[in-house]
Amino acid sequence: MKLNAIEKALMNNPARALLQRQYEAPLLKRMGGSLEGARVLEVGCGRGVGTDILFTHFGAQTVYAFDLDPDMVQQARRRLQSYPPARLTLTVGSVTQIAAPSAAFDAVVDVGIIHHVPDWRAAIAEVCRVLRPGGRFFFEEVTRHALNRWAYRTFLDHPRQDRFSGTEFLAELERHGLTVVDSVELFFGDFVVGVAQRGIASPDGAEMP
Helix, strand or coil: CCCCHHHHHHHCCHHHHHHHHHHHHHHHHHHHCCCCCCEEEEECCCCCHHHHHHHHCCCCCEEEEEECCHHHHHHHHHHCCCCCCCCEEEEECECCECCCCCCCEEEEEEECCHHHCCCHHHHHHHHHHHEEEEEEEEEEEECHHHHCCHHHHHHCCCCCCCCCCHHHHHHHHHHCCEEEEEEEEECCCCEEEEEEEECEECCCCCEEC
């Protein structure tokens, strides 16, 4: 689902960008380390603030970023025009049908996108598919606990069925072969933040943690 006008305004403001740079990015980096020299996928890039952080704060070598909303992609292109095409690809796309081959990325980053997806399990399956063995999934997600609050129900649009708790989100990652290496629930369980790693295949073809 695309953001409605209210949520779009909330996400596209200087306060939100400051929170990303000063709190969210440092927290995720402490949990999962830098991405120096990595090939990174960002799902739901919005206007490109997070994409810029992946280069400047995490040290990504190349970033492939997409958003479901063409207007957001256009804003991201304007913001990030200083990055050459060899390092940055921006496109319209969906996290349930990622236009990339399997095991294509060293890391995938999701900052509050998957809770907008009606079939969120399919989104996690796609994240796992495009991660190389040993690759990392950085996530910050909004849980059912938050979405059931009056403000979320009244002013924002989200799928109404099959919402996940923090525990259910982490369990689904594990079910798809993503081992959670660090996670935390914030603001009374409204958010789940963490890093998971795709298992590495053993010589017999099984996946090792």
